[in-house]
Amino acid sequence: MESRVDDKLLPSEKGDGEELKGRIWSESKKLWRVAGPAILTRISLFGMFVVTQAFIGHIGETELAAYALVQTIIMRFSNGILLGMGSALETFCGQAFGAKQYHMMGIYMQRSWIVILSTAVLILPLFIFATPILKLLGQDEEIADAAGKISLWFISMNFYFVFNFTMQMFLQAQLKNSIIAWLAGISFALHILLSWIFVDKLNLGVSGAMGSMVLSTWLTIIGEFVYVFGGWCPETWRGFSKSAFSELWPVLKLSISSGVMICLELWYNSVLILVAGYMKNATIAISAFSICLNITSWELMISLGFLSAASVRVANELGSGDAKAAKFAIKVVSSTSLSIGVVFFVLFLALGSVISYAFSSSVEVAKAVSSLSVYLSFSVLLNSVQPVLTGVALGAGWQSIVAYVNIGCYYVIGIPIGILLGYLTSLEVKGLWIGMMCGIAAQTFVLICITGRTNWTLQVEEASARLNRWLLPDSTESYDNRSHA
Incomplete structure (x- = not known):
């Protein structure tokens, strides 16, 4: 009689399976402890831009196109630089927390404030002279004039990002970012209420929509300052220190690398919006492209939450030497983000023909958005993987390498393909979107190759060397040692 292996697992195999499930469950809890609040925070923050766009879109097509230009070109340009430079703090704080160098985290944040606040001041002329800049770039004069007025409202948002980005990274590195999620959720709800009152009830128009966003966002910053300075971070915030003005060059160097890496990624979409402004029906093209971009970007906030989780988990483990x-951690966060991406891929396929009416009453805009629904869905799927790999790069400190990857994939591959398809074929806006997808797909492939071939033991050694080189003595511990002598 022929022997047959029983279908059931052997005891040792059962044990291995249970152990793997336990490891996945343990890692998932650590993952969601960072990703959950980060997702809610980012959805709420970006939701404010989307809500503002929705209210302005119902005021008029010119106002909608003007807001889209400012948000996706000037604000995204600034946002890319500030977020990118602030992302260096993710590497510093994440690895310092893993290495239990808690007192250094507050010093790292203060150094980032000095560097990023100075950068925000240098960017101000872009907002002040938005109208002549946009006209110089060849944009429609009526849209450029309206954009100049809207851009002045974004100045306060420019400085809001300096403190919001840095404090969020400081808190999430030590697994305390739930307070930011609560503040962001409250601010988002307040923004919807104030927008309804200012725009629909008081008829304040664009000024009412923008004023509501400014008030709501700065409420979050006030709450973050109270939390950090009020004693809820006793180990990581020891007050302001003169040490923040020392070792600024390493911070500036990594901040510039991070800034280039992130801003090249965010500007990628801005360049395509700018190109859309040169098409025959610029108002419809800009409006449709920006609506689709905002829809994918809002969903992207989920993936960016996983970016934060990947960055924190990789940095923590490298800092601790594991x-x-x-x-x-990379395997778990990548699988989780991709699974959620598949769900949204199906959802946007189903709702692609009606989703635009939330942002505009124009039938022409709705048709243009509907024609992009399939491309929008595939973009969502790609966006569920690519940000996680960027988070891994932040956690490991590979900012310079990824900056070169972004230049090649986005500006050598994506934008040229988009321009060729958009202007030399009948695809127009569809061609721009296909080009954008090609760039993202190329970047995702390259980052997968880099991550898969990395020697992680060597990364641990490099993280340890970096932290020890910038380590300052803990004044509290020094005082305790003297008192017990």
Whole structure:
């Protein structure tokens, strides 16, 4: 009689399976502890831009196109630089927390404030002279004039990002970012209420919509300052220190690398919006492209939450010296983000023909958005993987490498393909979107190759060397040692 292996697992195999499930469950809890609040925070913050666009879109097509230009070109340009430079703090604080160098985290944040606040001041002329800049770039004069008025409202948002980005990264590195999620959720709800009152009831128009956003966002900053300075971070915030003015060059160097890496990614979409402004029906093209971009970007906030989780988990494990745990964290966060991306891929396929009416009453805009629904859905799927890989790069400190990857994939591949398809064929806006997808797909492929071939043991050694080189003595511990002598 022929022997047959029983279908049931052997005891040792059962044990291995249970152990793997336990590791996945443990890592998932750590993942969601960072990703959950980060997702809610980012959805709420970006939701304010989307809500503002929705209210302005129902005021008029010119106002909608003007807001789209300012948000996706000037604000995204500034946002890319500030977020990118602030992302260096994710590397510093994440690895310092893993290495239990808690007192250094507050010093790292203060150094980032100095660097990023100075950068925000240098960017101000872009907002002040928005109208002549947009006209110089060849944009429609009526839209450019309206955009100049809207851009002045964004100045306060420029400085809001300086403190919001840095404090969010500081808190999430030590697994305390739930307070930011609560503040962001409250601010988002307040923004909807104030927008309804200012725009629909008081008829304040664009000024009412923008004023509501400014008031709501700065409420979040006030709450963050109270939390950090009020004693809820006793180990990581020891007050202002003169040490923040020392070792600024390493911070500036990594901040510039981070800034280039992130801003090249965010500007990518801005360049395509700018190109859309040169098409025959610029108002419809800009409006449709920006609506689709905002829809995908809002969903992207979920993936950016996983970016934060990947960055924190990789940085923490590298800082603590555990290469295997860093690799396992990457696998878990990538699988989780991709699974959620598949769900939204199906959802946007189903709702693509009606979703635009939330942002505009124009039938022409709705038709243009509907024609992009399939491309929009595939973009969502790509966006569920690519940000996680960027988060891994932030956690490991690969900002310079990814900056070169972004230049090649976005500006050598994506934009040229988009321009060729958009202007030399009948695809127009569809061609621009296909080009954008090609760039994202190329970047995703390259980052997968880089991550898969990385020697993580070597990354642990490099993280340890970096932290020890910039380590300052803990004044509290020094005082305790003297008192017990």
